[in-house]
Amino acid sequence: MSADTLDLSRLRRFPDIEAPNLVAVDASDRLILDEAADAVASAAPGTVVVINDHYGALTLGAIGLHGASDVRVHVDMLTGERALDTNAEDSGLAGTYRHLSLVPELVDGARVVLVQLPRGLDALEEIAQLIAAHAHPDVVVIAGGRVKHMSRGMNDVLGRSFSSVTATLGRQKSRALVATGPTASDAVYPKKVVDDERGLWIVAHGAAFAGPQVDVGSRYLLTFLDTMGPTASTAIDLGCGTGVLATELASARPDLTVTAIDASDAAVRSTTATLEANHLAGRVAVVREDGLGERAAGSADLIVCNPPFHVGATLAPDAALRMIRGAARVLTDGGELWTVFNSRLAHAGALRRMVGPTEIMGDNGTFTVTRTVRPARKAAR
Structure with a gap:
């Protein structure tokens, strides 16, 4: 052509x-x-x-x-x-x-x-x-x-x-x-709003998922924050959106090295601004990447993820499956993947097949939270 x-x-x-x-x-x-x-x-x-x-x-x-x-x-x-x-x-x-x-x-x-x-x-x-x-x-x-x-x-x-x-x-x-x-108009982007329940500032550009608020899935996942990877030293917020999960991890765990990843330019810019608004600039590496393809194998002890289940307006479970598959490669042996997803989706089975033993940590009737542990890799012969 x-x-x-x-x-x-x-x-x-x-x-x-x-x-x-x-x-x-x-x-x-x-x-x-x-x-x-x-x-x-x-x-x-x-x-x-x-x-x-x-x-x-x-x-x-x-x-x-x-x-x-x-x-x-x-x-x-x-x-x-x-x-x-x-x-x-x-x-x-x-x-x-x-x-x-x-x-x-x-x-x-x-x-x-x-x-x-x-x-x-x-x-x-x-x-x-x-x-x-x-x-x-x-x-x-x-x-x-x-x-x-x-x-x-x-x-x-x-x-x-x-x-x-x-x-x-x-x-x-x-x-x-x-x-x-x-015509002249007052610029309002990015929007900056405080979440009173968590005492968290959220900054969002227009295209960022959920805007300047904690979406209901992430809010439910955050109720398990204290039990996520207690011995982890490295963590990834995969599909970071406005950076809510990365910000809360970095704030609660000063010893944790956190990386926030998203393919959206609006998400990366929003996450960076959210971290700055919460006085955590420099604590989290924010990168624009397509999933985990550029991450080294066995490089993360903890991955948290609120995966998408649509591409635009089309139901596309493959988007979440790509993220799950990537997590299986990037997690360390014994590393944990925490996910939240719509309860009607069959992600728990995919997590068991692709990553390892999976436990349902909570189900509120709308969203399900799971914890998946990456089993030890077989030694090369």
């Missing part, structure tokens, strides 16, 4: 989960690109921005189909960012864009911004406020998604940051919102 013969249908999700019911390019990607064709084609180099691209369709389409150059891109999930890079390499378009976090530099002076609408309104509001505050006054924002995942609230969110918000005609169960005329 080359730039002048770009075929969006050949893009892949890899290294993210690939399955028959999961696609790399959908109708909303194509609709956004079609609606933005003239604006992108006439935009000066460096003035086209792509936000929330899933696997590279918007970025590579803007470049390979509409002639954009020096495109600035923000992809929250590391798997999506790597998929974009892989697809760009395969398409002969490597080096034609730049990755940036959701910061002012991403949209400074932008004239055209293409957005795959996030599921959460907080995530969209942070994006809208950033564009309105730092893009060119004549910026046009084309934000699209699948109709089943869109709501009137998205129009309202965009309307708080732009004077004009209109909807395109629907096509193949997709629709785009076009926003122009950025």
Whole structure:
């Protein structure tokens, strides 16, 4: 595949989960690109921005189909960012864009911004406020998604940051919102809230899971904090979100070396800010990684995890199974994996098969907490 013969249908999700019911390019990607064709084609180099691209369709389409150059891109999930890079390499378009976090530099002076609408309104509001505050006054924002995942609230969110918000005609169960005329608004991200029950400050960017609160699963898991890996010296908060588990571990166990890991840029930035807000900056290493693939085998005595069971809107248990499989490799002999999950899911069986003996420590009717011990590895012959 080359730039002048770009075929969006050949893009892949890899290294993210690939399955028959999961696609790399959908109708909303194509609709956004079609609606933005003239604006992108006439935009000066460096003035086209792509936000929330899933696997590279918007970025590579803007470049390979509409002639954009020096495109600035923000992809929250590391798997999506790597998929974009892989697809760009395969398409002969490597080096034609730049990755940036959701910061002012991403949209400074932008004239055209293409957005795959996030599921959460907080995530969209942070994006809208950033564009309105730092893009060119004549910026046009084309934000699209699948109709089943869109709501009137998205129009309202965009309307708080732009004077004009209109909807395109629907096509193949997709629709785009076009926003122009950025207006001044008070920046509210990241949000910072204290959890009175735990005396914990939580800081959350818009796309961070659960926002500035302790989600109910993690709150239940934290009730077992005092019994987790009592002899552990190294711990990992896997899928750290806003860093609640890592912060509580580091606070309760000053002798524990804690690492917080998440593939989401918003999560990593939120966790870092949460630690700072609780005067624990420097106590926890916060890294953006795809699961535990970059961790050494047998390097953690304790892993705590509130695994996801959806990829976007799709039920995808493989996401949690990848995390469980990674924990089996990274745990030391006798190391403990503590998880919390929706009680209707069969994760306990997977934990026993993939990691080791698993005990159900609690079940409140909605969530189940388990403790799994990694058995000793067999000595090599």
